[in-house]
Amino acid sequence: MHYVRDVGAGGSNPLSPTNFPALRELVCDHFPAVWSAPGLSFRKVLVVEDVALIRLTTVDMVEEIGFVTAEAGDGAEALAILQKDDGIEILLTDLGLPRMNGRQLVEEALRLKPGLKVIIASGYSTSEDEGGARLPATVGYLTKPFDMQQLRRALEAV
Numbered sequence: 001m002h003y004v005r006d007v008g009a010g011g012s013n014p015l016s017p018t019n020f021p022a023l024r025e026l027v028c029d030h031f032p033a034v035w036s037a038p039g040l041s042f043r044k045v046l047v048v049e050d051v052a053l054i055r056l057t058t059v060d061m062v063e064e065i066g067f068v069t070a071e072a073g074d075g076a077e078a079l080a081i082l083q084k085d086d087g088i089e090i091l092l093t094d095l096g097l098p099r100m101n102g103r104q105l106v107e108e109a110l111r112l113k114p115g116l117k118v119i120i121a122s123g124y125s126t127s128e129d130e131g132g133a134r135l136p137a138t139v140g141y142l143t144k145p146f147d148m149q150q151l152r153r154a155l156e157a158v
Helices: 021-030 052-065 075-084 103-112 150-158
Strands: 044-048 068-072 090-095 115-122 138-141
Touching: 044 052, 044 075, 052 068, 052 090, 052 150, 068 075, 075 090, 075 103, 090 103, 090 150, 103 115, 138 150
Parallel strands: 044 068, 044 090, 090 115, 115 138
Antiparallel strands: none
């Protein structure tokens, strides 16, 4: 179980809703005002990563920061989730995905959901290292490997 610091409490609470992602998602979908508190975010992030261990670690980090998550192992799965789940506000994707790369996924995802916030996570140092058309300036970039603070800053910036 993850312990998270309560907002303004100075301690940690194992019963905080951020410790129960499924409950948090259910509550947020049906009763969005119930858990609203300054400093907590229940925005939903779709994590797309083909390497299962990296995907699971990233999902765990995103949830520990306080976001609700969905996950996909490739671009096609991610697009299917985006079509079904209107609650997703942020797409956090690897750039080097099989078949449909991260750039192609972002372009298609933005066509499906124009207001979607996007963060590309990559081992490359700049946004243009994998070629392709330049993505919108609103797309955030996160260089792998990243730590919890870097991820938090990227999520808060979009």
